[in-house]
Amino acid sequence: xxxxxxxxxxxxxxxxxxxxxxxxxxxxxxxxxxxxxxxxxxxxxxxxxxxxxxxxxxxxxxxxxxxxxxxxxxxxxxxxxxxxxxxxxxxxxxxxxxxxxxxxxxxxxxxxxxxxxxxxxxxxxxxxxxxxxxxxxxxxxxxxxxxxxxxxxxxxxxxxxxxxxxxxxxxxxxxxxxxxxxxxxxxxxxxxxxxxxxxxxxxxxxxxxxxxxxxxxxxxxxxxxxxxxxxxxxxxxxxxxxxxxxxxxxxxxxxxxxxxxxxxxxxxxxxxxxxxxxxxxxxxxxxxxxxxxxxxxxxxxxxxxxxxxxxxxxxxxxxxxxxxxxxxxxxxxxxxxxxxxxxxxxxxxxxxxxxxxxxxxxxxxxxxxxxxxxxxxxxxxxxxxxxxxxxxxxxxxxxxxxxxxxxxxxxxxxxxxxxxxxxxxxxxxxxxxxxxxxxxxxxxxxxxxxx
Numbered sequence: 001x002x003x004x005x006x007x008x009x010x011x012x013x014x015x016x017x018x019x020x021x022x023x024x025x026x027x028x029x030x031x032x033x034x035x036x037x038x039x040x041x042x043x044x045x046x047x048x049x050x051x052x053x054x055x056x057x058x059x060x061x062x063x064x065x066x067x068x069x070x071x072x073x074x075x076x077x078x079x080x081x082x083x084x085x086x087x088x089x090x091x092x093x094x095x096x097x098x099x100x101x102x103x104x105x106x107x108x109x110x111x112x113x114x115x116x117x118x119x120x121x122x123x124x125x126x127x128x129x130x131x132x133x134x135x136x137x138x139x140x141x142x143x144x145x146x147x148x149x150x151x152x153x154x155x156x157x158x159x160x161x162x163x164x165x166x167x168x169x170x171x172x173x174x175x176x177x178x179x180x181x182x183x184x185x186x187x188x189x190x191x192x193x194x195x196x197x198x199x200x201x202x203x204x205x206x207x208x209x210x211x212x213x214x215x216x217x218x219x220x221x222x223x224x225x226x227x228x229x230x231x232x233x234x235x236x237x238x239x240x241x242x243x244x245x246x247x248x249x250x251x252x253x254x255x256x257x258x259x260x261x262x263x264x265x266x267x268x269x270x271x272x273x274x275x276x277x278x279x280x281x282x283x284x285x286x287x288x289x290x291x292x293x294x295x296x297x298x299x300x301x302x303x304x305x306x307x308x309x310x311x312x313x314x315x316x317x318x319x320x321x322x323x324x325x326x327x328x329x330x331x332x333x334x335x336x337x338x339x340x341x342x343x344x345x346x347x348x349x350x351x352x353x354x355x356x357x358x359x360x361x362x363x364x365x366x367x368x369x370x371x372x373x374x375x376x377x378x379x380x381x382x383x384x385x386x387x388x389x390x391x392x393x394x395x396x397x398x399x400x401x402x403x404x405x406x407x408x409x410x411x412x413x414x415x416x417x418x419x420x421x422x423x424x425x426x427x428x429x430x431x432x433x434x435x436x437x438x439x440x441x442x443x444x445x446x447x448x449x450x451x
Contacts, residue, residue, distance in 0.1 A: 022080040145175025156325040159347035224315035228408040231306035238375035248385030251333040257305040305364040319374030326361035401430035
């Protein structure tokens with residue numbers, strides 16, 4: 001049973017544990033006995049000395065050990081209760097009742113920006129290269145203040161580029177000096193929002209958040225979570241592949257979106273898989289033999305791409321929504337994908353900076369019908385490629401999975417969303433996958449859709 005404490009705590013009992021959400025730090029913390037006993041007594045108004053004495057009586061702990069443990073738990077509670085990031089969204093606030101050109105306290109993280117008027121003027125005085133895009137029948141424009149920013153943001157979106165439409169558009173402008181600066185303007189409103197970051201990853205996430213809200217017409221406040229994950233779907237449900245950067249999730253998404261018949265050598269337009277390349281086939285050898293002997297037979301479901309690196313989950317329906325940026329595959333995985341993806345077909349093919357790049361942007365493959373429908377999430381796989389490691393797929397308990405999840409996700413700081421999030425999360429099946437053989441990993445993930 002979940003309990004909401006004064007709008008600042010969400011508590012969920014999971015097995016022998018209690019997990020608590022602290023609104024101030026947007027942090028989930030697991031408490032097992034006797035830590036839960038300490039928490040209950042501490043929020044109930046007992047002093048540290050009183051709680052330590054109760055620990056001695058209840059759990060038979062020596063006095064010094066009871067006091068030390070009590071202090072560790074209380075210090076953790078207090079830390080989680082007071083941690084608050086300064087302006088975590090990067091947004092520069094605007095005075096209430098004023099236009100967007102009147103900015104107060106221009107702070108990016110803890111870095112002071114230029115004078116207010118200069119900051120606003122900079123978006124007018126600079127030269128920008130404009131690109132136009134279309135997703136889900138929605139158009140938008142991004143204006144880049146430098147070739148470096150276009151190289152970073154445009155390349156994964158290049159396959160979505162269209163000619164300039166003759167109408168007012170959702171507009172994003174960005175430039176860089178010592179920091180990265182962003183202006184977002186909805187069509188017809190004139191009310192711009194300004195952001196500044198000292199981190200390029202935060203800049204890209206903020207742009208993706210703005211685009212996602214625009215194409216789905218969902219307010220930013222109505223997204224429950226943005227997950228650093230890749231996602232694939234069988235058309236009904238989705239599986240998330242979550243991990244730190246460089247752990248193999250994007251490469252795995254690129255392999256999983258390939259139809260089984262295509263990977264096996266059927267309908268391959270650029271070259272067939274030879275016997276010497278069978279070790280690169282991401283299905284099992286038995287499946288390959290079966291499909292070669294019986295045309296059209298597939299023992300694994302064909303999957304569709306959903307998102308790579310950025311998966312938005314709506315609070316209203318708890319579904320993951322597709323985000324069609326290209327799949328980002330780094331140089332170390334080029335050999336794995338080379339038999340299946342021609343470089344001239346990459347999402348950014350023809351872009352002047354794409355030659356000899358250490359990153360390839362692969363074109364996502366969406367279903368022909370309803371390509372941008374939200375999908376229910378039933379499983380999360382925390383994935384890690386480890387060269388030479390034995391294959392290992394294990395199911396995680398919910399508290400352990402929650403701790404891992406929060407390393408790779410942003411979750412809304414809204415108490416109502418936090419409640420929905422934990423109720424949703426405990427219903428997921430979570431796994432840890434470590435592998436060195438792509439064939440085994442792909443087949444294991446495919447089987448999770450049918451198992």
